[in-house]
Amino acid sequence: MYDLLVQNAILPSGESVSLGVQDEKITLISPEPILDPARVVLDADGLTLVSGVIDMHVHFNEPGNTHWEGVFTGSRAFAAGGGCVFVDMPLNSVPTTLDALSLDLKKQAMGQSQTDYALWGGLTPINLDQMPELAEGGVVGFKAFMSDSGLPEFQNSSVGVLHKGMETAAALGLLVAVHAEDPQHLGAYRGLEDFTSSRPTLAENSAVSIALELAKETGCHLHLVHLSNIEAVMLALNAREQGVRVSIETCPHYLFFNEEDLQKQGVLLKCAPPLRPEVDRKMLLKAVQKGWVDVIGSDHSPAPPEMKRGDFARAWGGISSVQTTLSVLLTLGIPLEEASLLLSEHPASILNFQGKGKFAVGFDADFALLDLQEKVLEKHELHDRHRLSPYLSHGLKGRVLYNFVRGHVVYERGQFSSFQPKHIRFDTAGQRT
Ligand SMILES: [Zn+2]
Numbered sequence: 001m002y003d004l005l006v007q008n009a010i011l012p013s014g015e016s017v018s019l020g021v022q023d024e025k026i027t028l029i030s031p032e033p034i035l036d037p038a039r040v041v042l043d044a045d046g047l048t049l050v051s052g053v054i055d056m057h058v059h060f061n062e063p064g065n066t067h068w069e070g071v072f073t074g075s076r077a078f079a080a081g082g083g084c085v086f087v088d089m090p091l092n093s094v095p096t097t098l099d100a101l102s103l104d105l106k107k108q109a110m111g112q113s114q115t116d117y118a119l120w121g122g123l124t125p126i127n128l129d130q131m132p133e134l135a136e137g138g139v140v141g142f143k144a145f146m147s148d149s150g151l152p153e154f155q156n157s158s159v160g161v162l163h164k165g166m167e168t169a170a171a172l173g174l175l176v177a178v179h180a181e182d183p184q185h186l187g188a189y190r191g192l193e194d195f196t197s198s199r200p201t202l203a204e205n206s207a208v209s210i211a212l213e214l215a216k217e218t219g220c221h222l223h224l225v226h227l228s229n230i231e232a233v234m235l236a237l238n239a240r241e242q243g244v245r246v247s248i249e250t251c252p253h254y255l256f257f258n259e260e261d262l263q264k265q266g267v268l269l270k271c272a273p274p275l276r277p278e279v280d281r282k283m284l285l286k287a288v289q290k291g292w293v294d295v296i297g298s299d300h301s302p303a304p305p306e307m308k309r310g311d312f313a314r315a316w317g318g319i320s321s322v323q324t325t326l327s328v329l330l331t332l333g334i335p336l337e338e339a340s341l342l343l344s345e346h347p348a349s350i351l352n353f354q355g356k357g358k359f360a361v362g363f364d365a366d367f368a369l370l371d372l373q374e375k376v377l378e379k380h381e382l383h384d385r386h387r388l389s390p391y392l393s394h395g396l397k398g399r400v401l402y403n404f405v406r407g408h409v410v411y412e413r414g415q416f417s418s419f420q421p422k423h424i425r426f427d428t429a430g431q432r433t
Contacts, residue, residue, distance in 0.1 A: 002027070002038035004407050009044035009369060011359075012336030017049060021365040024406035029361055040409075044369050047401060050326070050336060051344035051359045052084025052366030056177075056249060056351065057225055057297030058322055060086075062109040064094025069302045069385050074322060075114040075421075077300075077384035079411040081323035082368035082400040083115050085356065085424050090122035090143055091154040092301070098127040103137040113421035115405050118351065123165040123176060124155045131168045140351050140426040141175030141223065146207045147183045147272075150317065156183070159210060166220035173428040175247075175350070176215075177223040180207035180232070181273060192266055192312040196259050196274045201229040204273050208232045212239040212246060221245040223350065226299050228254045228273040230283040233292050247350045248292070251299045252328040253319050255285050257390065267308050267315040268390045271299070285332060294346045296329060298322045302386055320388050324377065327396040331374065352427045365407035368400045375399065 004021040011017050020028035028034060060074035078086050090097030097106050110117050121134035123142035131142060144165060145156040157165060169176045185203035189195045208224060212235060215222035227233055227250050236246045258278040262269045269275055287293055301318025308316055329339045348357020355364050374397040379387050403411040410419050
């Protein structure tokens with residue numbers, strides 16, 4: 001007896017597929033409808049089946065800043081976008097996740113999640129000694145800033161601190177995720193007109209070079225978050241060829257929007273590193289199309305509306321987009337198979353999530369059913385707290401109609417079902433899949 005049968009879906013390759021789920025795992029994949037008995041049977045009727053999205057980079061801001069987003073709304077938006085596991089960042093919550101106690105508070109907040117979750121710990125000058133207890137608590141790795149994080153309670157790391165932290169992370173067998181902008185090349189800015197020039201690609205590329213050198217020296221796996229230009233990607237690829245363990249992330253907004261859009265939309269598209277000129281956007285998209293980028297993380301980082309308007313210099317830098325990552329990639333013309341590598345298979349491999357990230361027998365039944373049509377994104381479709389998406393009124397291809405996490409339906413045509421979330425850990429004992 002199957003727990004779930006899904007009949008007549010279409011794979012990214014175009015083949016017709018039916019599948020059976022038992023004990024939260026895919027146990028049968030068949031080109032023909034499956035005739036065996038099951039507790040639940042769903043006729044997908046030609047909807048497209050994709051692996052569940054694993055988002056390595058979200059800020060749900062809980063505990064402490066639930067009014068910015070919160071796990072309940074953030075994870076619902078993620079579920080509605082086809083998500084199965086998000087990895088929450090250690091800053092923007094109060095307290096920041098710098099020790100075992102704050103990690104426990106974070107885990108308690110995760111009880112409301114609509115999907116599975118994983119957690120980053122912080123790497124800052126004041127918590128190097130707490131990294132082992134964070135590892136014990138199940139973080140996938142440690143997030144560090146090379147430039148000012150904008151939050152006094154999450155200090156940036158000097159090269160010396162980062163070196164020590166990466167040594168510790170390497171010994172623990174976990175990742176270090178780095179926000180790479182070199183403070184030496186960052187300038188002050190007055191407003192929208194000089195924001196981009198105050199954070200040049202030079203700052204990013206300089207920081208990436210330094211971080212790669214530290215990864216080489218320490219043997220630590222470096223995860224470069226939100227790279228915004230192709231030169232940074234090339235630096236990482238060259239280092240990888242020399243044996244450095246590095247993974248490369250960019251975000252949908254660097255691929256979809258450019259500096260001109262920032263000038264038009266203003267605060268809504270404020271982020272760091274900033275959006276780049278059209279020529280850079282195109283080059284970065286080319287890098288993604290060529291398979292040079294490993295993962296796309298949303299870097300969903302919302303704030304209350306009052307912090308996302310008014311004076312540009314004082315407004316919050318962060319973009320809300322956790323629900324739309326898959327749709328944005330499809331709209332940009334990334335084929336579904338490639339999108340699944342960027343959003344499912346590669347993140348699962350980098351994070352050593354055993355049994356996740358692939359649509360295959362024996363893997364967790366994490367998948368979504370999509371309607372591939374392009375439609376204008378409307379506010380009522382969004383489920384995050386403030387729904388301040390820069391993609392509103394843009395045509396986006398692909399809408400998730402059903403989403404299953406470990407075989408449980410978590411989202412169905414605008415509705416959510418109750419779900420018991422699981423904390424997914426980096427499997428330090430297991431082999432990389
Ligand atoms: Zn971020």
